[in-house]
Amino acid sequence: GQQLNQSPQSMFIQEGEDVSMNCTSSSIFNTWLWYKQEPGEGPVLLIALYKAGELTSNGRLTAQFGITRKDSFLNISASIPSDVGIYFCAGGGGADGLTFGKGTHLIIQP
Amino acid sequence: EAGVAQSPRYKIIEKRQSVAFWCNPISGHATLYWYQQILGQGPKLLIQFQNNGVVDDSQLPKDRFSAERLKGVDSTLKIQPAKLEDSAVYLCASSPLLGRKYFGPGTRLTVL
Numbered sequence: 001g002q003q004l005n006q007s008p009q010s011m012f013i014q015e016g017e018d019v020s021m022n023c024t025s026s027s028i029f030n031t032w033l034w035y036k037q038e039p040g041e042g043p044v045l046l047i048a049l050y051k052a053g054e055l056t057s058n059g060r061l062t063a064q065f066g067i068t069r070k071d072s073f074l075n076i077s078a079s080i081p082s083d084v085g086i087y088f089c090a091g092g093g094g095a096d097g098l099t100f101g102k103g104t105h106l107i108i109q110p
Numbered sequence: 111e112a113g114v115a116q117s118p119r120y121k122i123i124e125k126r127q128s129v130a131f132w133c134n135p136i137s138g139h140a141t142l143y144w145y146q147q148i149l150g151q152g153p154k155l156l157i158q159f160q161n162n163g164v165v166d167d168s169q170l171p172k173d174r175f176s177a178e179r180l181k182g183v184d185s186t187l188k189i190q191p192a193k194l195e196d197s198a199v200y201l202c203a204s205s206p207l208l209g210r211k212y213f214g215p216g217t218r219l220t221v222l
Contacts, residue, residue, distance in 0.1 A: 042114070042201050042213025043153065088152050097166065098211075100152025
């Protein structure tokens, strides 16, 4: 089946720093989505990308859909304590099927 | 707007026992999903319903897992009998047709 490689697995940063994480795949996806999951909750959609090359922002978050359709990155600028959580990328191919990455744990030291 | 509701939030059972989870999607959402999220992994789709019909159950271990969505609203996911490797968070999500998915808080299952 399709697999996504998400990196890094975890990040320890200082408050105020910028964050960058990415996902790569051997398969082409038609959509790329980025979710955030906090303890005891389900994933919440942050950004959805629908076209190769697309660059989309949501506040301090910016994500891009790679030109090859096999990768995507998420950047968070000027991190704050509430950014702590697990960030998942997800690639969409068919009608609604999503393949999730293993997640990036973001830990922010004040 | 009320979100996706799931119950119970936590369940601890012994292997070979049976367990059932319940999901109430957002009102009006045609599509309902059950995902399994093992610790340290991303969610994996188990089954997708559109209204009360199954769209995709290719990754559902049908020898022990079953799911139904009677009347196209609420859904239940059952495991019978449970194995140790079924320990995970079971997430329910719903969406309008081809729309954004909204996830519930999940049910954390521990199989001893």
